[in-house]
Amino acid sequence: MDKLILIKYGELTTKKKNRKTFIKTLKNNILKLGGNNITEICDMYDRMYIKTSNPILLVEQLKTIFGIHSIVICHKTETDIASIKQLIMNILKEKEFKTFKVETKRSYKQFPQTSMEVSRHLGGFILKNFISKVDVHNPELIVFVEIHKDYTYVYTDEIKGLGGYPVGIQGKGLLMLSGGIDSPVSGYLALKRGVDLECLYFESPPHTSIEAKNKVLKLADTINKYSGNIKVHIVPFTRLQEEIYKNVDPSYIITIMRRMMYRIATIVAKKNNCKVIINGESIGQVASQTLTSMIAINSVTNYPIIRPVACLDKLEIIDIAKKIGTYETSILPFEDCCTIFLPDHPIINPNLKRCEEMEQTFDYEKLIEECVSNIETIKKLEPDKFSELL
Ligand code: ATP
Numbered sequence: 447m448d449k450l451i452l453i454k455y456g457e458l459t460t461k462k463k464n465r466k467t468f469i470k471t472l473k474n475n476i477l478k479l480g481g482n483n484i485t486e487i488c489d490m491y492d493r494m495y496i497k498t499s500n501p502i503l504l505v506e507q508l509k510t511i512f513g514i515h516s517i518v519i520c521h522k523t524e525t526d527i528a529s530i531k532q533l534i535m536n537i538l539k540e541k542e543f544k545t546f547k548v549e550t551k552r553s554y555k556q557f558p559q560t561s562m563e564v565s566r567h568l569g570g571f572i573l574k575n576f577i578s579k580v581d582v583h584n585p586e587l588i589v590f591v592e593i594h595k596d597y598t599y600v601y602t603d604e605i606k607g608l609g610g611y612p613v614g615i616q617g618k619g620l621l622m623l624s625g626g627i628d629s630p631v632s633g634y635l636a637l638k639r640g641v642d643l644e645c646l647y648f649e650s651p652p653h654t655s656i657e658a659k660n661k662v663l664k665l666a667d668t669i670n671k672y673s674g675n676i677k678v679h680i681v682p683f684t685r686l687q688e689e690i691y692k693n694v695d696p697s698y699i700i701t702i703m704r705r706m707m708y709r710i711a712t713i714v715a716k717k718n719n720c721k722v723i724i725n726g727e728s729i730g731q732v733a734s735q736t737l738t739s740m741i742a743i744n745s746v747t748n749y750p751i752i753r754p755v756a757c758l759d760k761l762e763i764i765d766i767a768k769k770i771g772t773y774e775t776s777i778l779p780f781e782d783c784c785t786i787f788l789p790d791h792p793i794i795n796p797n798l799k800r801c802e803e804m805e806q807t808f809d810y811e812k813l814i815e816e817c818v819s820n821i822e823t824i825k826k827l828e829p830d831k832f833s834e835l836l
């Protein structure tokens with residue numbers, strides 16, 4: 447028999463004006479990520495009801511969807527006190543608790559007792575049948591009762607959802623995705639605020655390996671669990687990177703390389719309707735991420751850049767990476783294009799004028815064009831293909 451799952455919205459409730467779009471996007475996302483398990487879905491002002499024949503699997507899927515505050519598996523009975531008591535008896539038999547409270551909501555206003563009266567009545571019933579006490583402030587167990595005209599729902603446990611906004615509500619951003627720890631976490635945090643993602647990865651074969659690329663695809667696939675739409679654009683960066691290496695003062699190699707990455711990211715973002723660029727830079731983490739470096743690098747574009755982990759410590763970033771399942775992949779030891787040409791002493795206070803002078807010494811614009819026109823786009827991630835090559 448189908449089970450009923452109740453979903454309470456996340457931050458949506460505070461967004462009065464946009465509520466309709468929020469609920470519609472959330473509903474679409476639920477159908478997209480869990481559609482196979484859904485028999486019926488009904489959205490309301492402050493909650494959504496879903497019927498499913500596989501509640502365990504659906505709950506797991508719902509736990510990956512942003513915009514959900516909590517998930518509840520409901521028990522259903524008829525709208526009369528005797529049936530409600532019987533159902534409560536059955537549910538509580540399975541539970542251990544010392545303190546509890548009953549919370550009643552009554553959309554069927556003709557029900558002979560008010561919500562308060564029902565709560566009190568059922569509370570008395572529980573006290574009589576279970577060794578326990580009422581605690582209205584900090585109970586171990588809350589018994590929720592929802593009285594509708596033709597049926598009543600009872601539930602006890604709320605499973606915590608991910609919160610945030612439904613993915614896509616803010617449009618798309620372009621995530622600069624490397625094989626490191628920081629950028630997948632940044633992508634996840636952007637998804638949490640409702641920004642869907644396309645990813646951009648710079649590869650430099652033969653200096654970087656196929657494993658390095660597969661690692662990035664695996665990371666994209668892991669965060670795709672929260673989106674379902676993620677594409678990856680792979681930029682062949684070798685020629686441009688070699689020219690930088692040949693023409694630029696060693697201490698400026700990383701600064702100039704990152705300026706090139708930003709230029710390319712801007713073109714790709716515009717082309718693909720991504721409203722922002724997102725990356726994993728964190729203030730002070732390495733030479734190219736001092737505030738002075740960020741100014742020199744950022745000055746090649748006026749596109750908005752979001753750095754979700756800018757103010758987090760590495761350990762805080764690692765905690766999130768572990769929680770979302772990217773950490774184990776990120777620490778696989780394959781070299782990225784940022785590490786292969788790393789000079790001994792990268793500059794921490796680059797001078798903007800010096801950057802511009804060095805860039806005049808070679809025809810980077812043509813090389814950028816070449817990079818952009820040879821981008822390989824992976825529209826549908828196929829985990830089986832790249833996972834076995836890692
Ligand atoms: P780590 O976790 O080791 O710091 P990282 O990916 O953050 O890895 P950084 O050198 O700190 O490496 O790079 C800063 C940011 O620049 C990355 O978070 C990512 O957004 C972007 N970036 C770096 N290398 C690449 C790359 N090869 N392709 C795409 N984006 C990259």
Ligand code: MG
Pocket residue numbers: 626628726727728731
């Ligand atoms: Mg980093």
